[in-house]
Structure formats: C-alpha cells, structure tokens
Amino acid sequence: MKKIYFLLLVFTYTFAAHAQSADEATIKKIYDEALSRGQSYEMLRELTTKAPARLSGSPNAAAAVEWSRHTMKELGFDSVWLQPVMVPHWIRGKKEVAKILTKKRGVVDVNILALGGSIGTGGQGIAASIVEVKDFEELKTLGEKGVKGKIVFFNRPMDPTLIQTFAAYGGAVNQRGAGPSEAAKYGAVAAIVRSMGSNPEDYAHTGGLRYAPNVGKIPGVAISTNHADLLSQLLKEEKDLQVYIETNCEILPDAPSFNVIGELRGTESPNEIIVVSGHLDSWDVGEGAHDDGSGCVQAIEVLRIFKAMNYKPKKTIRAVMYMNEENGLRGGIEYAKQVELRKNTKEKHVAAMESDRGGFTPRGFTMSATEEIENKVKSWKPLLEPYGLTDFNGKGGGADIGPLAPLGVPLFGYLPDSQRYFDYHHTQEDTFDKVSKRELELGAAAMAALTFLIDAKGL
Known part of the structure; x- marks a missing residue:
C-alpha cells in the first residue's frame, strides 16, 4: 500500500512539473x-x-x-x-482664452482647457473676481455670501507623497468632476480647476465634469498647474483681481x-x-x-x-x-x-x-x-x-x-x-x-x- 501511495505521489509531482514546464514554454x-x-x-x-x-x-x-x-x-x-x-x-469650439486682470502686473495670459461636457461662455466671455478654495468644505464655509457672482478657483493639487499616482488622482479629481456644480449651488458664475497633473506644467489637462441635477450649469475650465500656482500667488498679492475666461464649447x-x-x-x-x-x-x-x-x-x-x-x-x-x-x-x-x-x-x-x-x-x-x-x-x-x-x-x-x-x-x-x-x-x-x-x-x-x-x- 505504501508503495502504491509513493508511486501516486511521484506521478502527481511529475504531472504538475510537466504542466508547469508546458505553461512556461507557452508564456515564453x-x-x-x-x-x-x-x-x-x-x-x-x-x-x-x-x-x-x-x-x-x-x-x-x-x-x-x-x-x-x-x-x-x-x-x-x-x-x-x-x-x-x-x-x-460635445465639441470644444475655437481655442479658449483666459487672462488674469491685475492692477500691478497688467494682463497676464494663462493656459486653460474647457472641461468636457461644460457649457461655453460664448464670445462675450466672463470676467469676475476670484475666490480660491481647496475643497468643498471650504466652499461651503464661504457660502453664498463669499461666492455669489464670483469665479471659484479649486486649487487642491494631487498629493505628491503618494507613490501610487492613481491614488493621488483619486484624491483630487472630485473638484474637476463635481466642482462646477458645487460652486453653482452658491451662485458662482464659473469654475476654474487646477489641472490633474503630477508635475509643474504650462499645458492644461482637460477631463469630464458632471452637472448635478436641479443645479444651474456654469462653465468649467482646467488651468495648467504652473498657471494655477501663478494665479494663487497673484491672489495673495492682490485680493480683488479678476479673471476673464472665454470658451466656445457646445453640447449637441x-x-x-x-x-x-x-x-x-x-x-x-x-x-x-x-x-x-x-x-x-x-x-x-x-x-x-x-x-x-x-x-x-x-x-x-x-x-x-x-x-x-x-x-x-x-x-x-x-x-x-x-x-x-x-x-x-x-x-x-x-x-x-x-x-x-x-x-x-x-x-x-x-x-x-x-x-x-x-x-x-x-x-x-x-x-x-x-x-x-x-x-x-x-x-x-x-x-x-x-x-x-x-x-x-x-x-x-x-x-x-x-x-x-x-x-x-x-x-x-x-x-x-x-x-x-x-x-x-x-x-x-x-x-x-x-x-x-x-x-x-x-x-x-x-x-x-x-x-x-x-x-x-x-x-
């Protein structure tokens, strides 16, 4: 009986080794x-x-x-x-325009891309004061009093300390997807979102937004990471500066x-x-x-x-x-x-x-x-x-x-x-x-x- 068991064991291992070898050969x-x-x-x-x-x-x-x-x-x-x-x-239309309107430095051009699915401003554009926030809780704290009639600037970067960059993306992307609708709840006229990029860049990253039901639609754009940093710095220097944005996208x-x-x-x-x-x-x-x-x-x-x-x-x-x-x-x-x-x-x-x-x-x-x-x-x-x-x-x-x-x-x-x-x-x-x-x-x-x-x- 022991001999039969031993032979079965040998056969099992031999068969498994042969199957492993065949799999290795196919993968090679x-x-x-x-x-x-x-x-x-x-x-x-x-x-x-x-x-x-x-x-x-x-x-x-x-x-x-x-x-x-x-x-x-x-x-x-x-x-x-x-x-x-x-x-x-959805179509983007002609190239977007964005300008920071300052008293100290004059007009500063910055790079933006309309977010996919956004309504456009039309040729007349939108010019308004800016309010910068990092997240929706900060936006809620400002409320309608601090937001109405303004452009909300969402400026929370992807977390550079996260080794898994998709986790960093996941930690920041809600401001792009839901930011325009969240801003619209408090009377904002447009939303600017920091691009979902890992590095300092002059070019912007687009991406989709999702308009919430029963909330007014406002234009949403992404701004390059370098120009997001510039806008944030200029806001510290000049609280009442304005930004002009013009987009010509359409939802068909x-x-x-x-x-x-x-x-x-x-x-x-x-x-x-x-x-x-x-x-x-x-x-x-x-x-x-x-x-x-x-x-x-x-x-x-x-x-x-x-x-x-x-x-x-x-x-x-x-x-x-x-x-x-x-x-x-x-x-x-x-x-x-x-x-x-x-x-x-x-x-x-x-x-x-x-x-x-x-x-x-x-x-x-x-x-x-x-x-x-x-x-x-x-x-x-x-x-x-x-x-x-x-x-x-x-x-x-x-x-x-x-x-x-x-x-x-x-x-x-x-x-x-x-x-x-x-x-x-x-x-x-x-x-x-x-x-x-x-x-x-x-x-x-x-x-x-x-x-x-x-x-x-x-x-």
Missing part, C-alpha cells in the same frame, strides 16, 4: 512573438495618425471605429462586428457610434468568453496614444499573438474596443446590457480585462473577483514574475468593464508603472512619440500571458 512563446514580431506599436502609429483626438461623436471617433474593424478583419479574427451605441456629442444631441468587437472562437468551450479590452475614444486634444490607444492595440495584439502562435484557445477570446469611456461610459454600459440580455443563453463571460493606464512598463494586474479566484491567480505568480509581473494586490479592473461586475464577471486591470502617466493624461502631450515600443509590447505580452493562463487553467 508569447513574449518571443510580442517582442520579435509584435505589431502593437505600428498599429498605434496608424491609429493615432488616422484618428487622433477621438472624442465620442466626432468624425475622428468614427474613423477609429472603421480603423478597428478593418484592422481586426485584416488580421483574420474569426468574427468582427460593430455594436451600436448612442454617445454624448447624442450621436450614433459603435463598440468594435473581434474574437477567436474557443475550441472546447466557445460559449465561455474572456474579454480583453481598451477604450477607443480619447479627448479632443493630443492623439490619445496612452489614453487609450495603447490599451486598444494591446487588446488586439493579444488575439494576433495567439493566431501567430497557432494557439487554439479553449474558450472564446474577445477583443472589445469600447466607445465613450471619457465622457459617459456608454460603450461599457451597452456592452454589459447586451451581456445581461443574453443571460438565459449558454453564453457566459468568465473574465474581463482592460488596459487603460497607459503603455508603460508592466508591473502586474489589479483584480476584482472572489477571494478564491484572486488566490488562484496569485498562485500563477511564479510563471509571471520572470517578466516583471509582481504586483497582484490592487483592487479594480477598469471603468469600461466595471458594468460587468454586477453580473458576476471577474475583472482584471492591466497595471503598468504609473509615474509618468499623469504627465500626459488628457493633454496635448498624449502623442504617439511618448510611447515606448518595447514597453507597449511588454504590456501586450503580459495581457496575453494572463489570458492564456485563464484560458488553459480556468478560474
């Missing part, structure tokens, strides 16, 4: 393909050249839809289709657009679906290279790598290019809606992954799943650590795949190094030349490696 092939014959970088060059500034509802967003559909068809994916979705249509009726979807059909369990994804839209400044052209081409590259390796997935691997993450999340919501409508069919989403943190050096993955699933993924770390994938502790997946969470789908977010991301986020500087070919390819390989493990081992 994935990286070899991505780094030697990868196409993600050239795909990104094409996307940012043919369709930069892909704000939802715009002609460039439509061009990006067609580029994605054509690219995935040319790569020979088993199925490629468009999923209709209605999206917000919703427009038709599409999510773009391509897939490789599973050979054993085709109704079980693994999603890899990015969002196709970007802001209307820059080229949307890191945010989120990188994520889109990495998702497409995952499927291309598998085809090039002649890897036959057990489950269906689906690349999804979501539309309208930046100012509405309509694409992610519509995709989840269609998944829910099919809940009585045999189709089941077993995992969803998103890349939306830029095309920087891979560090690991965030996860939102059951403890059992998270522990299983962490057990694969020995296979992934040789490729620099060591961080599996963060929570979350991605904004576009978030609507799948209530349907019980485990979510994964590609996690690259974040230290440079907010140099480019939502700015004119988010251009193709800021993306490293090798870093982008390493990210695509990382996503493919985790996708392979989910496919081969299951969750």
